[in-house]
Amino acid sequence: MKITAIAALAIPALAIAALAPFAASGQAPYKAPRTASGQPDIGGYWSNATLTPMQRDSKLGDRPAFTPAETRLLEADEAHQVDVGNKRTDPDAPVNAPNGLELKPSFLAAGGVVGGYTRAWLDPAHTVWRVAGQPRTSLLTTRDGHVPPRKTAGASAAGYYSGGGEGSRDPLGSYDNPENRPLSERCIMFGGNVGPPMLPNGFYNNDYNIVQTRDAIAIQVEMVHDTRIVRLNSRHRADDMRPWFGDSIGWWEGDTLVIETNHIPQKQAFQGAWKDLTITERLTRTAKDRLRYAFTVSAPTSWDRPWGGEYEFAPMRGVIYEYACNEGNYALPGILAGARNAERDRAGAPAKGGSD
Structure with a gap:
């Protein structure tokens, strides 16, 4: 072999x-x-x-790792997304911004113009x-x-x-x-x-x-x-x-x-x-x-x-x-x-x- x-x-x-x-x-x-x-x-x-992500944000060039500050910011933002997303959703809220939280493009794409999952239904990750x-x-x-x-x-x-x-x-x-x-x-x-x-x-x-x-x-x-x-x-x-x-x-x-x-x-x-x-x-x-x-x-x-x-x-x-x-x-x-x-x-x- x-x-x-x-x-x-x-x-x-x-x-x-x-x-x-x-x-x-x-x-x-x-x-x-x-x-x-x-x-x-x-x-x-x-x-x-x-x-x-699978592929690196082009703005980061050839950098294989985030800085400690960048990592903290990304993970803090995710914690905020979870916290806001778990709150009761106003049925009249815009599709792309329930609870005032702007959905990530990938989440929004899953629901299209009629809306899909709110953040509370998703479990993508919490850490880098x-x-x-x-x-x-x-x-x-x-x-x-x-x-x-x-x-x-x-x-x-x-x-x-x-x-x-x-x-x-x-x-x-x-x-x-x-x-x-x-x-x-x-x-x-x-x-x-x-x-x-x-x-x-x-x-x-x-x-x-x-x-x-x-x-x-x-x-x-x-x-x-x-x-x-x-x-x-x-x-x-x-x-x-x-x-x-x-x-x-x-x-x-x-x-x-x-x-x-x-x-x-x-x-x-x-x-x-x-x-x-x-x-x-x-x-x-x-x-x-x-x-x-x-x-x-x-x-x-x-x-x-x-x-x-x-x-x-x-x-x-x-x-x-x-x-x-x-x-x-x-x-x-x-x-x-x-x-x-x-x-x-x-x-x-x-x-x-x-x-x-």
């Missing part, structure tokens, strides 16, 4: 530098407890909710993520904290969700039938959280339960209770079947669990790559209450070299309960009814409920 090249790249320079305090102080690195089968124990309930104590400005560890430019245009995951337009065989595109709707809307899966890579969604349910056995690791995410199974000391499948979450195999390198995933389906394309996409993840218990997570993205037809990111899971408060998701809620019947009316319009027939 030739994995050393990609596995080595999965430890960004910042992660290596983070070990320096141990060397300087002479303090021995944390040694994780062992399971009954002798594996480092990384199991339990963890959360990756964070105020740190630290890695070895360093408050990071982005989850990515590229120099500028951004996804590198692609060599070629990305194939949208959505080769399935787009379409339409003049002359198209499917002029209604994503509105034509249920199978053309996004997987999350259909309650099939929310790929961002379960991964790979495993990334927080900025809204809620960024919680995980890791269960270990001698031969496999199960990673369950609270969002739609997706569960990824990692086969240990196994081989990748030899066919081109592409199961949800891809084909994940794993092995232990000392106290680090290395997971390599390929065979990722097009509907789960990451940053436009899927066909030759390999994602390598590394999980290391670095303290009683910290689980270091690093990932490397490799797709030779999309990028000249691998790139990635890292963060640290923190213990979850409590356990994961059932997540209920209702397919499309009220939207799906309306979307499909609109598509049928559009078909009748093109055919010159009266819309349902209309008259001659």
Whole structure:
């Protein structure tokens, strides 16, 4: 199993530098407890909710960390958001500013012009993520904290969700039938959280339960209770079947669990790559209450070299309960009814409920 090249790249320079305090102080690195089968124990309930974005604010340039003052300001503002958001909402308050609190663009986008969740219903995070104590400005560890430019245009995951337009065989595109709707809307899966890579969604349910056995690791995410199974000391499948979450195999390198995933389906394309996409993840218990997570993205037809990111899971408060998701809620019947009316319009027939 030739994995050393990609596995080595999965430890960004910042992660290596983070070990320096141990060397300087002479303090021995944390040694994780062992399971009954002798594996480092990384199991339990963890959360990756964070105020740190995946990609760095361009105004911060190449700075990998916030200053202490910036960190305090960000976390104080979040505490204020929570406090104000938990107060009773005036039903006549503007959609974009309930309780006088201006909603973040991402929260507002989720509700559109009719409004969505108020801050009280969301649980995105309360803190900036630290890695070895360093408050990071982005989850990515590229120099500028951004996804590198692609060599070629990305194939949208959505080769399935787009379409339409003049002359198209499917002029209604994503509105034509249920199978053309996004997987999350259909309650099939929310790929961002379960991964790979495993990334927080900025809204809620960024919680995980890791269960270990001698031969496999199960990673369950609270969002739609997706569960990824990692086969240990196994081989990748030899066919081109592409199961949800891809084909994940794993092995232990000392106290680090290395997971390599390929065979990722097009509907789960990451940053436009899927066909030759390999994602390598590394999980290391670095303290009683910290689980270091690093990932490397490799797709030779999309990028000249691998790139990635890292963060640290923190213990979850409590356990994961059932997540209920209702397919499309009220939207799906309306979307499909609109598509049928559009078909009748093109055919010159009266819309349902209309008259001659």
